[in-house]
Amino acid sequence: xxxxxxxxxxxxxxxxxxxxxxxxxxxxxxxxxxxxxxxxxxxxxxxxxxxxxxxxxxxxxxxxxxxxxxxxxxxxxxxxxxxxxxxxxxxxxxxxxxxxxxxxxxxxxxxxxxxxxxxxxxxxxxxxxxxxxxxxxxxxxxxxxxxxxxxxxxxxxxxxxxxxxxxxxxxxxxxxxxxxxxxxxxxxxxxxxxxxxxxxxxxxxxxx
Amino acid sequence: xxxxxxxxxxxxxxxxxxxxxxxxxxxxxxxxxxxxxxxxxxxxxxxxxxxxxxxxxxxxxxxxxxxxxxxxxxxxxxxxxxxxxxxxxxxxxxxxxxxxxxxxxxxxxxxxxxxxxxxxxxxxxxxxxxxxxxxxxxxxxxxxxxxxxxxxxxxxxxxxxxxxxxxxxxxxxxxxxxxxxxxxxxxxxxxxxxxxxxxxxxxxxxxxxxxxxxxxxxxxxxxxxxxxxxxxxxxxxxxxxxxxxxxxxxxxxxxxxxxxxxxxxxxxxxxxxxxxxxxxxxxxxxxxxxxxxxxxxxxxxxxxxxxxxxxxxxxxxxxxxxxxxxxxxxxxxxxxxxxxxxxxxxxxxxxxxxxxxxxxxxxxxxxxxxxxxxxxxxxxxxxxxxxxxxxxxxxxxxxxxxxxxxxxxxxxxxxxxxxxxxxxxxxxxxxxxxx
Numbered sequence: 001x002x003x004x005x006x007x008x009x010x011x012x013x014x015x016x017x018x019x020x021x022x023x024x025x026x027x028x029x030x031x032x033x034x035x036x037x038x039x040x041x042x043x044x045x046x047x048x049x050x051x052x053x054x055x056x057x058x059x060x061x062x063x064x065x066x067x068x069x070x071x072x073x074x075x076x077x078x079x080x081x082x083x084x085x086x087x088x089x090x091x092x093x094x095x096x097x098x099x100x101x102x103x104x105x106x107x108x109x110x111x112x113x114x115x116x117x118x119x120x121x122x123x124x125x126x127x128x129x130x131x132x133x134x135x136x137x138x139x140x141x142x143x144x145x146x147x148x149x150x151x152x153x154x155x156x157x158x159x160x161x162x163x164x165x166x167x168x169x170x171x172x173x174x175x176x177x178x179x180x181x182x183x184x185x186x187x188x189x190x191x192x193x194x195x196x197x198x199x200x201x202x203x204x205x206x207x208x
Numbered sequence: 209x210x211x212x213x214x215x216x217x218x219x220x221x222x223x224x225x226x227x228x229x230x231x232x233x234x235x236x237x238x239x240x241x242x243x244x245x246x247x248x249x250x251x252x253x254x255x256x257x258x259x260x261x262x263x264x265x266x267x268x269x270x271x272x273x274x275x276x277x278x279x280x281x282x283x284x285x286x287x288x289x290x291x292x293x294x295x296x297x298x299x300x301x302x303x304x305x306x307x308x309x310x311x312x313x314x315x316x317x318x319x320x321x322x323x324x325x326x327x328x329x330x331x332x333x334x335x336x337x338x339x340x341x342x343x344x345x346x347x348x349x350x351x352x353x354x355x356x357x358x359x360x361x362x363x364x365x366x367x368x369x370x371x372x373x374x375x376x377x378x379x380x381x382x383x384x385x386x387x388x389x390x391x392x393x394x395x396x397x398x399x400x401x402x403x404x405x406x407x408x409x410x411x412x413x414x415x416x417x418x419x420x421x422x423x424x425x426x427x428x429x430x431x432x433x434x435x436x437x438x439x440x441x442x443x444x445x446x447x448x449x450x451x452x453x454x455x456x457x458x459x460x461x462x463x464x465x466x467x468x469x470x471x472x473x474x475x476x477x478x479x480x481x482x483x484x485x486x487x488x489x490x491x492x493x494x495x496x497x498x499x500x501x502x503x504x505x506x507x508x509x510x511x512x513x514x515x516x517x518x519x520x521x522x523x524x525x526x527x528x529x530x531x532x533x534x535x536x537x538x539x540x541x542x543x544x545x546x547x548x549x550x551x552x553x554x555x556x557x558x559x560x561x562x563x564x565x566x567x568x569x570x571x572x573x574x575x576x577x578x579x580x581x582x583x584x585x586x587x588x589x590x591x592x593x594x595x596x597x598x599x600x601x602x603x604x605x606x607x608x609x610x611x612x613x614x615x616x617x618x619x620x621x622x623x624x625x626x627x628x629x630x631x632x633x634x635x636x637x638x639x640x641x642x643x
Contacts, residue, residue: 056506056509056510059508059509060505060506060509062509063505063508063509064501064502064505067501067505158482158483158484161484162483162484162487165484165487165488165491166487168491169487169490169491169494172491172494172495172498173494181459181463182459182462182463182466185463185466185467185470186466188470188490188494189466189469189470189473191494192470192473192474192490192493192494192497193473195494195497195498195501196497198501199497199500199501199504202501202504202505202508203504205508206504206507206508206511
């Protein structure tokens with residue numbers, strides 16, 4: 001999978017300004033890797049200092065959690081998925097202490113920032129109502145389908161396909177359920193970049 | 209009222225002054241009608257030019273009558289003006305200051321003209337735009353054929369959206385439109401096409417070929433005439449013009465732009481076109497990456513029971529090829545510092561090289577933890593100094609790490625360290641850090 005290393009020649013991040021067109025900002029992939037590795041190693045060390053002998057499952061969890069939190073803190077709350085990751089990590093009480101330990105001194109700031117993002121609750125309601133509406137509309141569409149010409153039918157099928165896949169993607173990207181499509185695409189970009197970096201670093205770690 | 213536009217066109221087709229005048233008057237009526245319909249901004253349709261029109265346009269510009277016509281059109285309410293029916297001479301009655309506007313509308317099929325068109329109804333600064341357009345118009349006199357060859361139909365909409373200008377084909381598209389304005393537009397378009405088929409002077413212009421060349425030019429011009437606080441959206445010809453569909457279109461274009469970036473990032477996405485296929489690829493890719501992460505983390509957990517990673521080896525394998533051999537000397541780098549990193553290296557080194565004295569490990573790790581949370585302070589230097597005695601190749605390794613992590617220079621790192629017994633130094637440093 002060397003393409004992952006070579007293809008990570010750029011990562012895009014879109015400016016968050018509401019006015020004006022968003023511009024992708026290029027970020028050096030090796031810098032990102034360095035940053036990630038730094039944070040991750042620190043986080044791991046913090047974890048291992050807390051608890052010496054962990055069984056394999058715990059270690060697995062620790063590895064992943066520390067990696068996630070490391071990258072999320074690197075993003076510093078600019079991206080939605082990072083906020084969602086932190087929020088997920090700090091939600092369960094048993095994880096919370098560990099997560100806070102990993103994050104270190106800046107954990108309070110981060111957690112505060114994450115919690116102040118009011119994206120979850122209001123969007124949940126919106127999404128629930130949207131889903132109800134969609135379901136009612138889809139049942140109406142099904143009735144009409146027989147009399148509809150082929151072009152429109154193909155369109156409907158394509159739309160359904162896209163909707164389904166978007167839904168799947170939303171479930172994959174952390175925090176994706178509460179976004180609209182545009183932000184979902186941005187978040188996916190960022191998240192893919194992060195996953196690549198994670199895979200590269202971890203793979204090189206295993207081979208040493 | 210919704211019949212006004214085609215009626216006007218019918219009236220205007222009366223005077224047999226030539227095809228160019230009918231084109232002009234068609235444009236005029238459109239502008240009138242646009243002024244009339246305040247909520248929708250309706251761009252002037254330009255027909256593909258014929259070679260014969262070029263000279264006429266120049267004459268018109270010179271005369272100023274076209275400008276007068278347009279002013280009249282803009283300021284007065286629309287009625288099938290008898291003056292218009294009689295043809296050109298009557299129009300000279302009306303005076304218009306902004307000649308540039310008229311010339312622009314007539315001369316160019318570019319975005320600038322349309323921006324002009326719409327800005328007037330938006331009570332923008334006319335002289336400003338006119339001044340902008342006038343030189344453009346002059347420049348365009350030389351090559352109107354190209355400009356006129358592209359048929360553009362659009363609307364502008366006041367919203368904070370991205371501005372896009374599109375050229376479409378000459379032939380009117382009979383898309384179904386909801387509102388009566390669109391109905392009028394369609395009928396107007398059909399009228400124009402009938403007029404065009406009547407005029408068979410020269411239709412050899414490669415209209416569609418010019419469109420792509422024009423769009424770029426138009427886009428650039430659109431940006432320069434744009435008002436600063438609005439981002440205009442232009443509907444394509446033959447498309448819905450209500451706010452919802454425009455917003456929807458902008459949203460769709462944003463999404464497609466993001467998809468292009470994703471296409472670059474996700475391997476194998478180039479072969480698939482279309483949203484569904486690309487989404488599928490993206491989903492597969494994300495899932496595969498997540499599975500890889502899971503697998504690798506499990507592997508790491510099994511291989512490394514204590515989860516200590518040898519950073520030295522990591523760098524030795526040149527994970528970061530950007531790392532160059534030159535390491536900053538003392539006092540060079542004043543970049544961001546992270547004191548914890550300083551501690552990792554010696555700690556790691558101790559663990560790796562120093563025979564794994566368990567008694568050392570725990571205080572080391574605890575000290576490490578403390579130093580990670582502690583701010584940058586001088587005791588770190590002692591800590592480093594003590595540790596580096598044990599390193600086999602301290603300089604290169606140290607240099608790499610320094611370079612990598614942008615270590616702060618005022619840590620006081622020096623390559624040569626006094627030799628001290630290992631355990632004693634550790635305890636000494638621990639004590640220092642605990643203070």
